[in-house]
Amino acid sequence: MTIRGDSSEYELLKEWCETLPFFKQPKTVTTCEVGVREGLGSQIIMMTLKPRIGNAEYVHYAIDPYGDLKYQHFDNNQQWKKNGEWTFKAPTYSNDMRDQMVKDFGGNPNFKFYNMTDLQYMDIFNLSKTIYDLVFLDGPHTTKDILRETLWFAERSRKGSRIIIDDFNLCNFEVIRAAVSYWDFKVLQSGKNKVCLQREE
Numbered sequence: 001m002t003i004r005g006d007s008s009e010y011e012l013l014k015e016w017c018e019t020l021p022f023f024k025q026p027k028t029v030t031t032c033e034v035g036v037r038e039g040l041g042s043q044i045i046m047m048t049l050k051p052r053i054g055n056a057e058y059v060h061y062a063i064d065p066y067g068d069l070k071y072q073h074f075d076n077n078q079q080w081k082k083n084g085e086w087t088f089k090a091p092t093y094s095n096d097m098r099d100q101m102v103k104d105f106g107g108n109p110n111f112k113f114y115n116m117t118d119l120q121y122m123d124i125f126n127l128s129k130t131i132y133d134l135v136f137l138d139g140p141h142t143t144k145d146i147l148r149e150t151l152w153f154a155e156r157s158r159k160g161s162r163i164i165i166d167d168f169n170l171c172n173f174e175v176i177r178a179a180v181s182y183w184d185f186k187v188l189q190s191g192k193n194k195v196c197l198q199r200e201e
């Protein structure tokens with residue numbers, strides 16, 4: 001078992017799961033993590049929420065392409081780019097890591113893994129009617145990527161839904177905050193690295 005994390009403030013993630021409000025008794029609860037790595041984020045979300053929701057159906061979607069994908073992590077990490085290519089200095093996440101993660105969550109009936117990028121997932125499920133209660137965004141951290149993910153999930157949310165963003169201080173968070181205010185998401189709380197937005201209406 002190697003369910004580990006690479007970030008900080010997992011205690012905040014846990015707290016935001018413990019206090020997730022259910023304004024109506026839900027028939028189905030759906031959570032999601034974009035960017036899974038070794039799985040600690042998904043583990044905390046599932047372990048904390050599962051005991052809270054009784055007999056409701058619970059699904060957690062985990063989205064990650066692995067495959068040592070080279071991608072732009074942040075808006076301004078130009079030192080990771082050489083001749084227009086992302087270099088070895090930027091961390092990548094291997095298929096071996098994926099295989100271990102799949103083993104670690106193998107016995108968990110709530111866990112649904114999609115081995116693909118956020119964009120592929122959003123394309124495939126664009127017409128799906130799934131409503132997300134809590135989403136943890138920890139894949140690419142550029143403003144463009146987070147904005148696109150946030151808008152997609154905000155459109156598929158309900159009163160009380162939460163969107164948690166990792167490393168929010170490394171993107172232009174103001175753009176994201178303003179955009180999701182359209183759906184009445186407001187900042188509930190923020191730490192040094194993680195922020196939690198909640199839909200108020």
Ligand SMILES: C[S@@+](CC[C@H](N)C(=O)[O-])C[C@H]1O[C@@H](n2cnc3c(N)ncnc32)[C@H](O)[C@@H]1O
Pocket residue numbers: 004005006007033034035036037038039040041042063064065066069071093116117118119138139140
């Ligand atoms: C910082 S790690 C995630 C850490 C994890 N959330 C945790 O708490 O331990 C970033 C992950 O994002 C994944 N990733 C990169 N590009 C992605 C994309 N376009 N869509 C989804 N995941 C992506 C990487 O493969 C990597 O596993």
